[in-house]
Amino acid sequence: MKAFKQSDYHVSGHGPRNLHVLKDAIGKLHGELESDMYGKGKVIEDFQEKMAGVLGKEAAVFFPSGTMAQQVALRIWCDEKDLKTVAYHPLCHLEIHEEDGLKELHHIKPVLLADENRVITLDDVMNIDEEIACLLLELPQREIGGQLPDYTTLEEISAYCREKGIRLHLDGARLFEVLPFYKKSAQEVCGLFDSVYISVYKGIGGIAGAVLAGSKEFTEKSKVWKRRHGGDLISLYPYILSADYYFDEHIHKMVQYYEEAKELAEFYNQCFGITTLPKVPVSNMFHVHAEAPKEDMQDLLAKMYEETGIGLTGHVRENGEKGSRFEVSLGDLYSRVPKRRLKEAFAKLDERMKSR
Template structure:
């Protein structure tokens, strides 16, 4: 059986998983709409109480003058950078080499807006103040992703953020926050969303990652910035006739989970400690800085998959459904903690990692 089914298939069949909030199925939408008044009026092309009230709520949470709801973060961030470039009459921005805009968006920023991108810092670490100071060209905007997902959710110190913010403001450089996982970093910094966001001129947050909604994003900033963003949203086709299924689910899961981030953070640190006690495994970071981290294994991907499938079938507990190959002798996967982890008995977790450690030692 183990040889016939893929890792993902066996993972989905387990009774419990240590990551995420659970299956992404129709139940997510049903739960969000369970107590919604059936007579609630829909939003229409970006207007109406459903969307306007939520935008106002998020602007207040982020400490910004205004906010606009987008169907996707990709759309929101490309538009944010375009607005800042137009504002400065300078078509150049900077961000990390592993930014979502650089590696996951098919060069949308460059192809659609003809904006030049400058990559800052080594790809294996976060952007520091010296990287910003070393810029040889003028830029309209600097984008910082917090946490830096592709390197395990690493973060700069809060003092570094403050220094970068001050440096940019002194030089008229707009600072944009890729805060897809903003909520998840607040326990590490021991700051409120407002305290983090006041360092930035514009902020993007997601509602399907740590929050676990269907889809959608908020882009927030000053009134003039949001006004221009709404124009570009219309140009992009982002003003669907109605966005309420996304908005209602975003609002529901925001209220349900935004105050659970401290628990997810502590759970992530605990889970990372389990992995780091196993033979041939290290996590990046060693101690997580948010609810996410990466697990690196010094074994071939195919052999790790066989080990995990065996463990899933023996314990009915899943660790991950996907392994990424680094080279012929190593691989890694991402961990993101949500509601699921706390539902698994610690005795069961001990058993899973005891088996994992034992079977990894037996790999030839």
């Protein structure tokens, strides 16, 4: 959306994904540092050790993508039980965004749990009518606005899986973003799971990549599968340096992003014909639902951007025949938007929604 790109202020994210992401990280380096090579070397090993400590696991492995990391994790747990069946949410990333990679590459069958509009509950897990090797939980559940189960439910699911010999894997692409809501540390949450994946480019803000963590035995097996998947590039240091730099830059701001997301959601919910999901965010992200078709909403927003200089989103999606929606994810940019201009923008949005 041209008007969005030309806005004076953008509300979501950390800023443009340009080469400065790497430049800033390299600028922090002092002295000589050799490149990693095929998964070995100080730069990658130090970062893996750091992330293992942050997550409270014995070891961690850096992967070039979360898609690769999670398929590898589920393959390891299936091989352990000699059982090619796992369970996850119907809107799990592996189910809707990976071209059936888990099924085609690893011949693993998924059991889909829960209605697609809500999170997985303990009853859903207890009522699985076939044996599974692993259960995957995504925190937060992105495709339904970043909803979360309460922490007691997580503890109950974890205890049940351990009792039944079911491995529990965490899709924690946005793990750090939900910690302020749970009021728990990463180690406490990850302690409920046998394996954990985190993204290093979403809330953290690096270039790309992922970390897979678990026991030493698990991570050693994951290194073999990483090589089989072609994940051992000759060098991964651009991804690692940016991930390490921006982790330190952003990790202490997750409470700020969470509080700002709740404030921003209130602005949206005060507008005619607009609601957020969840109504009160449980992380730095949420979805905005509008009672206007995609094309109408795009035109309405473009005019508002031109009048106010405030860009809310550049990506509007269809939501049924008469509605639209888009995702909001708070980062460094929100605090730079003048509150007066932000309030004026939402007053314009409310006015335009009423006059449609």
